Amino acid sequence: MTHAPPGSATRLTRPEASPAASIARSVRDADHAVTSLRDFHAWLAEYRDADQSDVRRIPFTELKGWRFAEAGGNLVHDSGRFFSVHGLRVRTSGPVPCWDQPVINQPEVGVLGILVKEFDGIPHCLMQAKMEPGNINGIQLSPTVQATRSNYTGVHGGRRVPYLDYFRNAARQQVIADVLQSEQGTWFYRKRNRNIVVRTTDEVELLEGFRWLSIGQLHALLAVDDLVNMDARTVMSCLPFTGPPSADTRATADDRRSPYPPQGEPVRSALARSMNPGHGALHATSRVRTWFTDARVEHEGRADLVGLDAIRGWHRSAERISHETGLFFDVMAVDVRTGSREVGGWTQPMIAARGQGVVAFLVQRIGGVLHVLTQVTSEPGFMDAVELAPTVQCTPENYSVLPAEAMPPFLDEVLHAPADAVRFDTVLSEEGGRFFHTRSRHLIVEIPPERDLGEPPGFRWLTAHQLAGFVQHSNYVNIQARSLLACLHSLLRQTRGDRP
Structure with a gap:
């Protein structure tokens, strides 16, 4: 220089x-x-x-371009881009020493x-x-x-x-x-x-x-x-x-x-x-x-990504992944139709608290x-x-x-x-x-x-x-x-x- x-x-x-x-x-x-x-x-x-x-909730089977991966069960996009939903395993020294949960990986x-x-x-x-x-x-x-x-x-x-x-x-x-x-x-x-x-x-x-x-x-x-x-x-x-x-x-x-x-x-x-x-x-x-x-x-503490299929205490139905207590949050899916965005329509997973x-x-x-x-x-x-x-x-x-x-x-x-x-x-x-x-x-x-x-x-x-x-x-x-x-x-x- x-x-x-x-x-x-x-x-x-x-x-x-x-x-x-x-x-x-x-x-x-x-x-x-x-x-x-x-x-x-x-x-x-x-x-x-x-x-x-127009936004409506849909079952996971109606997602287009998204799928649950065969290995691990993570919810991923076919392009390999945008984001994916993984499992997360958490260990901490706090009052709740360990838990599993879904998480967005982007x-x-x-x-x-x-x-x-x-x-x-x-x-x-x-x-x-x-x-x-x-x-x-x-x-x-x-x-x-x-x-x-x-x-x-x-x-x-x-x-x-x-x-x-x-x-x-x-x-x-x-x-x-x-x-x-x-x-x-x-x-x-x-x-x-x-x-x-x-x-x-x-x-x-x-x-x-x-x-x-x-x-x-x-x-x-x-x-x-x-x-x-x-x-x-x-x-x-x-x-x-x-x-x-x-x-x-x-x-x-x-x-x-x-x-x-x-x-x-x-x-x-x-x-x-x-x-x-x-x-x-x-x-x-x-x-x-x-x-x-x-x-x-x-x-x-530490938090490690794991397969979505491996998380404990969470259950997947046709329309959501939810905690066994009915608390915290859900992973769900929506179908979107709009004229005001870069594309006119798409489907995607979302988190709902x-x-x-x-x-x-x-x-x-x-x-x-x-x-x-x-x-x-x-x-x-x-x-x-x-x-x-x-x-x-x-x-x-x-x-x-x-x-x-x-x-x-x-x-x-x-x-x-x-x-x-x-x-x-x-x-x-x-x-x-x-x-x-x-x-x-x-x-x-x-x-x-x-x-x-x-x-x-x-x-x-x-x-x-x-x-x-x-x-x-x-x-x-x-x-x-x-x-x-x-x-x-x-x-x-x-x-x-x-x-x-």
């Missing part, structure tokens, strides 16, 4: 300006946008009414990308109204691009994925965020997607089914049940909500000091301080990183700075043993057949919180391409400053800035915590959100 000699005309790349100040303006003023939320809801309602998609890395463009100095995101077979309401708001490698390389033989070139050739644009992130470790085996946000100054053709929404509007829409899909939420969590002091001449003095001036109602003020590293934290970030790395090193999940952050003002109680948790499909997770992440019904010591700490604190302590409460869907009508209640509950919950083993109080910093690294923060982080950012707005 050669380097230019000192004093040569080589031009060095300078750091790009942080978009945090413009993001802050958008969050504080969601009305400053190219379209109103009222008009967006009207457009979405019209788009849903026009959708002629080793390819997909693209989840949001294209950003500024209008009148306010960043807007190009979002897609996308039909997914598992969506309980058909169409939800998804990123600009949401595609597996099999899809965007054309294995299905369908139309090209719109706007994909902005992300496959991202070096030509300003990249705001770009990180490999894990998927649901309970149902995926070592699955990761590229979460990428790209800012462009190009003139962008607005295709059917797409709309520009400001970042503030997107966070307002998180308050609507089953609207902003999981893939959009995980990419939103990667947005840089804080950064170095702004040199933007359009920014106010408050913008230059902090993107979110600590004023207004107490929780918003405390959250604004939590977004600013200058206000401090209960634990130094270096100590948190050491605590987290220790948890990875000390984790004992039994029961609605609960994912929750407990938050508390510590020294005037909002802190989030996070935990390190292991899921059998994680690539790196453990990741940071919400305070509570579970499906409560499942614990009727599990040991008492497996019950999540703080579950009662979340489910029985007084109404005036609940800062966010919305039911949001899991990813609709693989999970059928699977949803989780997202909660953010504030604990009064005078209460001392302590830090049980495996838990730490982190600021929003620290948690957002860990999101910039692969396999640090799980998808449920990233989804909740996007919801937490929405509390920076003046209002709780606009509903249709």
Whole structure:
């Protein structure tokens, strides 16, 4: 490798300006946008009414292009691509020391990308109204691009994925965020997607089914049940909500000091301080990183792929693979007919959870700075043993057949919180391409400053800035915590959100 000699005309790349100040303006003023939320809801309602998609559950024998392999019984696609359903054998040192289960094996890395463009100095995101077979309401708001490698390389033989070139050739644009992130470790085996946000100054053709929404509007829409899909939420969590002091001449003095001036109602003020590293934290970030790395090193357990025929406690009928207790989840199949996707119809297996999940952050003002109680948790499909997770992440019904010591700490604190302590409460869907009508209640509950919950083993109080910093690294923060982080950012707005 050669380097230019000192004093040569080589031009060095300078750091790009942080978009945090413009993001802050958008969050504080969601009305400053190219379209109103009222008009967006009207457009979405019209788009849903026009959708002629049909999804029906089918027996496994009606799957086309899929089969149970003779050796091992795994559910595989004839092309050898897309994904497959395997068995997983888990050994751990936790309260449930061993179990078997089905798991989705999809080793390819997909693209989840949001294209950003500024209008009148306010960043807007190009979002897609996308039909997914598992969506309980058909169409939800998804990123600009949401595609597996099999899809965007054309294995299905369908139309090209719109706007994909902005992300496959991202070096030509300003990249705001770009990180490999894990998927649901309970149902995926070592699955990761590229979460990428790209800012462009190009003139962008607005295709059917797409709309520009400001970042503030997107966070307002998180308050609507089953609207902003999981893939959009995980990419939103990667947005840089804080950064170095702004040199933007359009920014106010408050913008230059902090993107979110600590004023207004107490929780918003405390959250604004939590977004600013200058206000401090209960634990130094270096100590948190050491605590987290220790948890990875000390984790004992393993998860091995096995044949689907070999898993114990699960039974296959004509229409589903289910657990003998009737709990946890099913593997089932659907037939899809649609005119709004790259192909007009297909069949596929899916996972359908039994029961609605609960994912929750407990938050508390510590020294005037909002802190989030996070935990390190292991899921059998994680690539790196453990990741940071919400305070509570579970499906409560499942614990009727599990040991008492497996019950999540703080579950009662979340489910029985007084109404005036609940800062966010919305039911949001899991990813609709693989999970059928699977949803989780997202909660953010504030604990009064005078209460001392302590830090049980495996838990730490982190600021929003620290948690957002860990999101910039692969396999640090799980998808449920990233989804909740996007919801937490929405509390920076003046209002709780606009509903249709």
